[in-house]
């Protein structure tokens with residue numbers, strides 16, 4: 707059974723249908739990639755699943771419950787989480803406390819000591835343990851991305867959306883973040899990666915959903931999608947290795 711099921715979701719902003727009947731299904735433990743050009747509706751899809759906006763029509767279920775009109779904090783408590791394109795840590799808190807605060811947010815009566823233990827464990831999982839006692843302003847871009855990941859996972863996440871976790875990273879930094887994502891996936895986390903470019907997720911995602919104009923244009927394994935005629939014609943016009 708799917709962990710997350712998005713069916714027929716429409717979200718309009720004025721006259722524009724940012725989402726125009728989107729279908730998405732994610733099974734527990736999967737790593738799914740969502741790609742598409744600027745304005746395809748990727749971020750709006752994340753926002754609608756997280757409850758930032760309610761859809762104009764359609765239905766969203768998570769863990770067997772209809773969450774279409776559930777408030778965001780209750781979705782978070784059910785284990786839905788996300789990272790943001792632009793990390794927003796608390797700069798006056800140490801790295802470990804940034805994660806501990808995220809663990810305490812919304813969960814009733816979690817003692818500080820336990821929140822710090824959770825934070826320590828998460829920092830190890832994202833390979834940031836050695837920076838635990840430092841402040842966010844001293845972190846590099848890739849380290850900030852890892853902090854953002856740890857914060858997103860802190861509330862007992864079951865499914866996490868990674869919104870362009872690779873943005874601005876190249877070479878060793880890109881490989882490092884992607885191997886952290888791979889390890890989280892291997893540890894059982896359900897992950898949906900939103901990316902601009904296919905090559906970032908080609909070797910990582912089991913399944914790729916291509917979005918275009920608020921709809922799903924294609925879906926399949928990375929090799930199926932990259933040889934799909936509709937995708938090549940309407941989205942690419944160039945070789946996958948270039949996008």
Ligand SMILES: Nc1ncnc2c1ncn2[C@@H]1O[C@H](COP(=O)(O)OP(=O)(O)OP(=O)(O)O)[C@@H](O)[C@H]1O
Nearest residue numbers: 719722724742743744745746747748749750751902
């Ligand atoms: N709050 C909003 N108000 C009005 N229009 C919006 C809003 N959010 C998104 N849109 C519009 O909806 C469409 C889809 O935007 P969205 O950000 O979801 O695309 P995207 O695929 O995430 O693109 P990008 O890769 O640039 O982030 C765009 O035309 C955008 O301008």
